[in-house]
Amino acid sequence: MLKLIASRILAAVPTLFGVLVATFLIVHLIPGDPISAILGDEATEEQIQTTREALGLNDPLYVQFANYLTQVLQGDLGTSISGRQPVADQIMARLPATISLAIAGVIASVIIGIPLGMLAATRRGGKTDFSALLFTTVGEAAPAFWTGILLSTVFAITLGWLPATGAGTPGDTWSVIRSLILPATALGLAGMALIARITRSSMLEVLNEDYVRTARAKGVREWVVITRHALRNAAIPVVTVIGLNFGVLLGGTVVMETVFARPGIGSLLVNAIFARDYPVVQGVTLVIAVSFVLVNLVTDIVYRFLDPRLRDEVTSKA
Template sequence: MLRITLIRSLTVVPVLFGISVISFLVIRMIPGDVISSIMGQDFGDPAVEAEMRRYFGLDMPVHEQFFTWFGDLLRGDLGTSMRTGQPVLDEILQRLPSTLLLAISALLVAVLLSIPLGILSATRRNGPLDAVARVVSLIGLSVPNFWLGILLVYVFSVSLGWLPSQGASEGGGLLDNVRYLVLPAVTLGASLAAINMRMTRSSMLEVLNQDYVRTARAKGLAERVIMVRHALRNSLIPVVTVLGIELGALLGGTVIVEQVFAWPGLGTMVIRGISQRDYPVVQGTLLFLAFFYVLVNYLVDLVYTYLDPRLRSGH
C-alpha cells in the first residue's frame, strides 16, 4: 500500500508541471496584453507603454517570464494581480468559499436526486418508473448548463418571482443564502444527477445479479434487508468514486454557471482575468483549480485502492 501511495504521489508532479506550462502559454496566445487592455489599442505614448511593460516584466522573452513566474511558484507565490495589485493567492482564498459552497450544494442536489432514482430504476427494471427515469437522465445529460440556468431564471425569477436571479446574499440569514443558492446549485447539479443516476442503476443491476444476493433471497431474508445490507452497500462503491472525482471537477466546472448567475466565485474571477489579460490571476487560478482536481482524484484513487484489495495486489 505504501509503495502504491508513493508511486501515485510522484505522478502528480509532472501533471501539475504540464498544467503550469499550458496555462502560462495559452493565456499569452490571446491577442493583446494587460497594457493594451488598460490603455486601449490607440494609446499614443510609446515611452509610457514601454515603461509599463518593463514594470510588469512583459519586456522579457517568454521563457524568461516563465522561469521567473515558476521560480516564485516553487516558493508558494502565485504572483500579484496586474489590475488590483493584490496577491493572487489572497484573491483566490477570498472567492474559494463561494465556489466551494456552490460545488458542494450542486453535489448534494445530485446525490439526493440520483441515488434514490437509480435504486428505484434498478429494482423496477423495464417498468414505467425505469423508463421515466432513463428519459429524465437523458434530458439532464443533453441540456447545456447555461440554457438550463437561463430557463430556471425565466421561470422562477422573472415569471414567478420566487427566487433571486443573480448574485449572492450579503449578510443575510440562512434562508436568504439558500434562496440565492437554489438556482445555480440545481443548474450545476442536474447533469451530475443524470450521470450518477445511470451509474447507480447499472451498478445496482450488476450487484443484484450476483450469487450472494440470490443466496440471501434463498435464505428468506426480507427484500429490504437484502437491498440495504447487501446490494446497496456494494453497488455504491463506484458511485462514491465518481462523486469524489466530480467534486474536483466541479470547482473548475462552475465557470459558466457563475457567469449566468453572477456568482462571486473563482469562475467569475478567471473570466475577468482573461478579459483583462491579467496573466497572474489566470495562471494562478487555473493552477489552483488543477491542483485541487488532481488532489481529489489522488485521494479518491487511494480510497478506492484501500476498499478494493484486488487493486493493492495488482490483479
C-alpha cells in the first residue's frame, strides 16, 4: 500500500508540472494587463515601466516561468499583485472554508444518494423506485445556484432556522456546521442524484450475480445480503463517481460562496481573474489541481480496500 501511494505521488509530478505550464500560459496569454488594474488609468508611462520591471513582467516568458517554478518549489506562490500579500497566506486563510464546504457537499450527496439508490434497486419497478427516479431527475436538472437561493429563502429567511450567509464563527464548531448545512445540501444535490442512479444500477447488476445467490442459498438474511454481500461489490463504480464529482463540487463552491456570501477559494479566484492578479490565479489553480490529484489517490486506495482483486493486480494477471 505504501509503495502504491509513493508511486502515485511520483506519477502526479508530471501532471502537476503540466498544470503549472498550462495556467502560466493561459494567464499570460489572455488579453488584459495587470498594470492598469494596479495603477488605474491615470498612471504615467514611466510609472507603468517601473512597475513592470519590478514585477518581472519585462522578462521573456520562459524566464518568468523558470522564476515562478523555483519559487513554487520553495513553497512560495508569489505575492498578490493587487493585495500585496503572499498568495500562500491568502489561500491558506480561505482554504479551510472551501474544503469543508466541498467535503460537506460530498457527505450530503453520499448519505442521501447511496441509501436512495439501494432502496430503488431493492424495490425495482415499484413506487419507491419511481419516486427516487423522479427525485434524481429533478435534482440533476436544477442548477445549484437556484436550489441554493431556494433553500436560503425557505430555511434561512422565512423560517430562520439556519444562517443565510457567512461561514460561522471560527472556533465555534456548531456555528460552522450550521453555516454549512444549506450550501452543502444545495451543492450536493446534483451529485446525490448521480450517486443514487449509479448506486441503483450497480446494485441491480450485483444483485443478479451468482455470489448473491450463493449468499441467499447459505441462509443469509436478505438485509445482510444487500448490505454485506452486495453493497461492497456495488460500491466501485459509486466511488468512481464520488471521486469525479468532487471536482465538480470544488467548481461548484465558487457559485455557493457567492450565493451564501462565504469567504473561500472560489470567491478569491473570481476576484483575482477580474483583477488580472496572475500569482493568485496560478496559486489557486495549483491548489485545486493538487486536491484533484489527492482525491484520485484516495479513490485508488478506496478501490483497493473494497476489492481485494485490485490489491495484487500484477500477480493475478499471470
